[in-house]
Amino acid sequence: MTSQRTAILFVLPALVLYLAFVGLPILQVAAYSLFSWDNGSVTGFAGLSNFARLIDDSVFWTALGHNGIWVVLTLAFPLMIGLLLASILAECSPRTIRILGAIYFLPRTIPLVVAGIIWGWIYNPMFGLANWALDMVGLGALGGAWLAEPSTALYALNVVGAWTFFGFCVLIYLAAIQAIDPSLYEAAQLDGASWMKRFRFVTVPLLKPTTLFLGLYAAIEAMRFFDLVWVTTQGGPGYDTEVLTTHIYKTFFLVGDFGYAATLSVVLLAIVLTVSGVSYRLLRSA
Amino acid sequence: MNATAMLAAPSASRPAGRHRSLGAYAAGRLGRHLILVLFALYALAPVYLVLLASVRSEADLFSGPLSLPWPIDLSNYARTWNESGFAHYFLNSLIISTGSTVLVLLTAPLAGYAFAKLDLPRKELLFGLFLAGLVVPAPSVIVALYGNLQKLGLLDTRLGVILPQAALLLPFSVFMMRTVMQDVPKELIEAAVVDGASPLSVYFRVVLPVVRPGLMSLALIAFLFSWQEYLLPLVVIQADDLKPLTVGAATLQGRYGVDYGGIAAAGTIAFGPLVVLFLVMQRSFVRGLTAGAVK
Incomplete structure (x- = not known):
């Protein structure tokens, strides 16, 4: 009995802090979504009418679509690049691994606010590096105001997101590859399997749990990122890079519609919890 | 870009196997190493760019983004640090990040130890509660947190950032600490218990010294994430002299839209300490980041 009490006392400080500043607000948000608000105070019970507003809120659907595109792009680009780079890197000397690993991860140590400012310059139509580089190789005609044009803004931003994320994928994949039994590679090499064959038939299948983990992580981040946008x-421009979190932020702080901001928050929470619940099962069975 | 890289790899890569020539093998290696270099440039170019811009004088601004700045001009740093409140912002970042890190270090290892080694009732449920927090988006929490902090009188205080920041870091930290604590040998703990040590003294004298590398990793990651946080201080703090670097840098960008040298210096001040910390403690960082992932 006393040992159980000790265990509870050990968990308590973390639990109280966590429940007070994360758990409780989530319950409150769920409750807020059921009321109508004006100027920061409740004006009446709204039932599910806040949720009914979602159907006609075209910004919500646009934002949700952008989050979806972001998920797909993140799974396609930084994840796959991370896997490829890690498999190449794994065959290099420990010194090379350490140096290149640090270089790839470096962007992740830069706050997204600063990353956003730097890349804002790179994309600047007047003096930015992107257009300058295109000019240098004779493709100046392709240049543009990357972040200001509806057709390119979201994708240009995703390149920045990938920039901060692919190094993390390299590190995680690298750790997983280094845990693979080297005799599997030796056997494959003795059989004359090419690098590409070893990659496809040894590395990729054995890294499936890691890919699932990173995929889950990437998908959650893609649903909840905010700073960069x-x-x-x-x-x-317009709503061309609107995502769920910016829609929540604007609805809460700029419009002051607490009830609807809470409703959007509940939807976002429901999405990430469902996605992670499903993935958690996949991870367990993998 | 992904597709081209994947396509480039098979055509360029050939093994030392029986069927291929040595030349083709060398070409394959070269192709793969080229990919490594290409992505190193992708990672480094923006950092290089901002470092150059931060020491470029205004007169030198339009000589091309990659040209070496000459003469090297440190006045951007002096101006940013002295006039734009960056000395304040830096101090606030330091206080907020240290505060959150200390709070995390005081609470997460205790909880991780209880989850890994102690007889905790409803262990699965409690751990699930923390696990769910791993995916919670901060903007969802803020809708209610803002009003709560207001009632507590914590709006526009650094403590109002520190407390929720630490709380948001806890799910990851508790998860990581449980993993770390699982590796503490059972015999070590049992021997101390047999010697009559109290649970707290077992924790402080036996367990903590063993997991010191894990604590170091946790501290680094908690510090990194707190230093990078933007939304929380953006919402909680209005007073300019309480803002951390992230909010300060964004404000500066709005205020001095065209002072590129100043903004570059500001950005460098904002990420410099993190880069140095990461490069010096790389091993510890990587151990922490991969602790939860590869299991």
Whole structure:
């Protein structure tokens, strides 16, 4: 009995802090979504009418679509690049691994606010590196105002997101590859399997749990990222880079509609919890 | 870009196997190493760019983004640090990040130890509660947190950032600490218990010294994430002299839209300490980041 009490006392500080500043607000948000609000105070019970508003809220659907595109792009680009780089890197000397690993991860140590500012310059139509580089190789005609044009803004931002994320994928994949039994590679090499064959038939299948983990992580991040959009485009031009979190932020702080901001938050929470619940099962069975 | 890289790999890569020539093998290696270099440039170019811009004088601004700045001009740093409040912002970042890190270090290892080694009732349920927090988006929490902090009188205080920041870091930290604590040998703990040590003294005298590398990793990661946080201080703090670097840098960008040298210096001040910390403690960082992932 006393040992159980000790265990509870050990968990308590973390639990109290966590429940007070994360758990409780989530319950409150769920409750807020059921009321109508005006100027920060409740004006009446709203039932599910806040949720009914979602259907006609075209910004919500646009934002959700952008989060979806972001998920797909993140799974396609940084994850696959991370896998490829890690498998090449795994065959290099420990010194090379350490140096290149640090270089790839470096962007992740830069706050997204600063990353947004730097890349804002790179994409600047007047003096930015992107257009300058295109000019240098004779493709100046392809240049543009990357973050200001509806057709390119979201994708240009995704390149920044990938920039901060692919190094993390390299590190995680690298750790997983180094845990693979080397005799599997030796056997494959003795059989004359090419690098590409070893990659396809040894590395990729054995890394499936890691890929699932990173995929889950990437998908969750793609649903809840905020900083990068907020410091670069604030969801613009128009709503062309609007995502769920910026929609929540604007609804809460700029419009002051607490009830609907809470409703959007509940939807976002429901999505990430469902996605992670499903993935958790996949991970367990993998 | 992904597709081209994947396509480039098979055509360029050939093994030392029986069927291929040595030349083709060398070409394959070269192709793969080229990919490594290409992505190193992708990672480094923006950092290089901002470092150059931060020491470029205004007169030198339009000589091309990659040209070496000459003469090297440190006045951007002096201006940013002295006039734009960056000395304040830096101090606030330091206080907020240290505060959150200390709070995490005081609470997460205790909980991780209880989850890994102690007879905790409803262990699965409690751990699930923390696990669910791993995916919670901060903007969802803020809708209610803002009003709560207001009632507590914590709006516009650094403590109002520190407390929720630490709380948001806890799910990852508890998860990581449980993994770390699982590796503590059972015999070590049992021997101390047999010697009559109290649970707290077992924890402080036996367990903590063993997991010191794990604590170091946790501290580094908690510090990194707190230093990078933007949304929380953006919402909680209005007073300019309480803002951390992330919010300060964004404000500066809005205020001095065209002072590129100043903004570059500001950005460098904002990420410099993190880069140095990461490069010096790389091993510890990587151990922490991969602790939960590869299991």
